[in-house]
Amino acid sequence: MTATNTLARNLGRLSLFLGKRVLALLVTITIGVYLTIWIANMGGKVDEIRELQIRTSVAQEVRNNPANNDLPPNERNQLIQERVQNEIQRLGLDEPFIYRSGDYLARAMSLRLGRAQNMSSDAGSRQVYAIIGERLPATLLLFGTANLIVFFLAVGAALRLSRRYGSRLDRTVIGLAPSSAAPGWFYGIFLILIFAFIWPMLPAGGMVRVPPPDNDWAYALSVAKHMVLPVAAMVVSQIFIAIYSWRTFFLIHSSEDYVEMARAKGLPERLIERRYILRPTLLPIVTNFLLMLIGLWSGAIILEQVFNWPGLGTLLFQAIGQRDTPVIIGGVVIFAYLLAVTVFLLDILYAILDPRVRGGPK
């Protein structure tokens, strides 16, 4: 009876905790998305800019079209006006921004991403889902490969270095850690210069050979070849700081009393590593891993630009340049939801594994 009561009480607490977390996450997403809508449209100021851009570009088009050459000025201006009005209506700019922002928010929160205003997917679709979905695999492939390499290499190397604290290799890695201050694209430029132009052994950019091979294996091999430089750039820029931080993390944990006790008991190093260091640190490692996976979604705008990689980063860059609000919001809202779901899953994991979290502050 007491056990049942405890279980019921614990479940109740867990539900309350999770309910509060869901609510908090929803509020956070709503605020985040609305802020994005507001910022992407500069509080409605973008409407004014776009209207002027429409007016100017339509006027130029009408002027450059020889068919309109000898139109009397009033008829020409009427033609421009009609076309401008069409475009304003198409983009919904005839509605006040405040109403539209509410509409954007409602659609975004219900994941109805709708149509892009100016952009199309490479295949020609105007649906935001299709536009984002088309670029997602390229980003996941590139950033997934690089980040997985960095993650597993860093954790593995850090564990080894934490055992060889103060060795020459350890000191070298610590010495190289500041190299991560430079972003991946920075190294990318040098790598392109060296391996694509000075010793041209790898492609300077793009995702696949031009023209793409017809054979699937040859295609995959070509993609892999095109990934070498961007992956290398990301690995070089992240690996040393990652090793350094994981090594410090493991070092702290490996000097805990219970680890020292295990060592004093004469347990083998591998067992100590696995059972006494890795197991208690699993939660932060999993958290870090999951957040890294979510981070893949967003891509890296500049790196993709440098390597001409057709991913989400490039897409968002174009969307911002073209002020295509639905695409910008689409990118942000999917990322926000994925992040929220991950955080929520981690909350559940923490609550199950760590009673202090489940119980909340006393």
Added chain:
Amino acid sequence: MSQKRSYQAEVVIRCLTGLLITAALAAETVMAAKDASERQGALVDRVVFTTQPNAGKGVGQIEAGRLDILAQGITKPVIERQIRRAKGVEAALSYGTTADLTLNPAGPELDNGTLNPFGVRAIREALNWLIDRQHIADAVYGGLAQPRYLPLSTAFPDYARFAAKARSLELAYGYQPKRAERVITREMQALGAERQDGVWHHDDEPIELKFLIRSEDTRKQVGDYIANRLEAVGFQVRRMYRTSDQASPLWQGSPPKAGKWHLYTGGWIAPSISRDEAGNFAFYYTPKGLSLPLWQAYEPGDELATIAERLQRREYDSIAERGELMRRGLERAMHGSQRIWLVDQLNLWPRASDISLASDLAGGIAGSALWPYTLRREGEVGGEVVVGTPKLLINPWNPIDGGNWIYDTMIQTATFDRAVLPDPYTGLYHPQRVVSATVTVTEGAPVQKTLDWLALERQDEIQVPADAWLSWDAESGAFVTVGDEYPDGLTARTRTRIRFKDGYLDRTWHDGAPMGVADVVFPWILNFARADKASPLFDASHVPGHKTYTKHFRGWRIVGRDPLVVEVYSDQIFPDAETIAARRMPGLLPWHVIGLGVRAEANGELAFSQDKADREDVPWLSQIAGPSLKRLDKHRAQARNSGFIPFESTLADLVPEGTVEERYAALADWRDRTGHYWVGDGPFQIAAVHPVAGTLTLARNEAFDDPSDKWLRFSEAQIPEPAVDGPVTVTLGDGAAFEIAITAGGEPYPHEAVAAVEYLLFNGAGELTASGPIERIDGEWRVELSSDQIQALNAGANRLEVIVRSNRVALPRFASHVFASVPAEQEAAE
């Protein structure tokens, strides 16, 4: 001794090897030339397009042999230097971009009580003398620009036509900083301003100029230079570095009287050669240009306003009268100086040295209509060429109302053949599928012709035949003839009779389907159906353009089918008969392909235009990729089963029996082979599309029956290079003769290609004292100045300017010779 022998042997071997290589190369070239003349269609087998948004990287790739052409106009001096240094990289030039200084002409007193110096005409005019355009072109643009003073592009035909006037105005408005300061000082004092500590003050407050400087490109440095010049004459300048988005609400959106800005570094683009720039006066100097607040503040004065309107509406009776209006318009435009023209920018289009193709003088490689017909690798026939473009497949492709980004249209150009093709260096149209045309205009219409393939006739009145088609009625599904609509008859200002080549419609489309007269009539019906509310194809965004079309369209008819001869009636005229003929060419589209789109749009599944697609929340029709393809597949199957002919009530009579099934079978096969529905008749067809990877491959259309070398004469622009030679001193009272040599690439320029050579004679004060045409005497171009003309110069340093206009390129070329005129006694003493 033996060393000497071995050395001699080595020399002999080297010489023999050299000879063999030379012979092999020569043989290869001869073979290639022979192959080119014997081959049909494109000179290369495949053209692969890929994205390369980074110009520097693109040039590097050309140098490394991974790219052959970068279809991107480059204006940055740093890339220009890279091109110059790179081995095996050359560049074509285009002139479509212009930089100007846009002025706020409101005031001089603004709403906020401050003074706007540019509200004063004389101060605006003085800016011409304050700014050294040559410095901007040379130092700021690194030579990638040409000084521009007038509202005429220095690369287009109108500038060449009025070169003499232009040159004299350029000299009158050249860099004269002291004169500028003098005028500005006079005018500022007249406004009640005074210069305190070198800075102009009004009501004891310094006069601050708000200068919007575009920060994304070279205009930033241009803005800084001009700001320095303004500070040098006493103005305090607030440099407001802004991007396009940040600047446009200020200079375009705010009322000029509000005084939120005074100057702006503007820029304009001309996508193709404009053979008639007469409309520039109305656009750039009068409120009729745009309905934006800045334009509404323009006060051109009665004379310029009248000239601008007459030129825009072509209200003149002859070419000579147009010339007078243009010359006077140029004078008045410079006098009012509502804006200060700075430079015509040069765009570089990089390519590998062994690649040649026709590049448009305005649109560059991407804007050239002839690139597919002229692209080749030197000494080679066939093979592959790789082209990089900043973007690819930007919007859905359909020939009715698909995306029109220049990088996509460049590719589309290769897939559709055109009845006439524009000369990339003059903008005049040449026949491609046409044998001849006769353009008839009403008496007094200011139209001229240049090329021999057409005839220009004049008639008092042009009656449109009663059986000519005037429109198409969606409700009844029938043509409306001129007789139906105008029982009392209808007249037109022009009639264009076009005679197509024999077998024009006996060709096949890329998918192998036979062409037919229905392919000529179909696009015209579709044009009307999309503007007709009774049609399921009605598209509100199509209506404004269609209204303009119907305003001048007066009917057309098919006079003969074999060969195809059509007559088109219109009220619209252009100064060149070639342009009139080109504008009247009926379109040609495969009805069995576009018809699937017609079915899908009528069914509410797809839409040809972006506007309609967005309004109806359906995909914008793309014939090359994406969600459209499956819907088109469905309609193809249905169309094939039912023997569907679009606009059947009208077109069924024009479609030969048995060809419907043949067309759909060919299309099904095409879709299976290529994976798309882009079917044209050009020298290339789309072989593969990889949208996400950003590549597209064009393959040579083997059925294209034109000789491969048909357009090769347009591969290089033949720009004349004049040079003047003559005495450096001339005695007053004596005559003098000057020789003019005209060459191109070191070779004498063909005489038949020279349209005109003129001279301008300026005295030491920079005043024009004589001008006139130069005649060719005994095969030589020679200016002979009479003793009176020399006497009129007075003593001093004079300049003889020579202007050469060519039939082969719109760009006029100048040469000058400075000589001293000295009194007879001085000459004797020396």
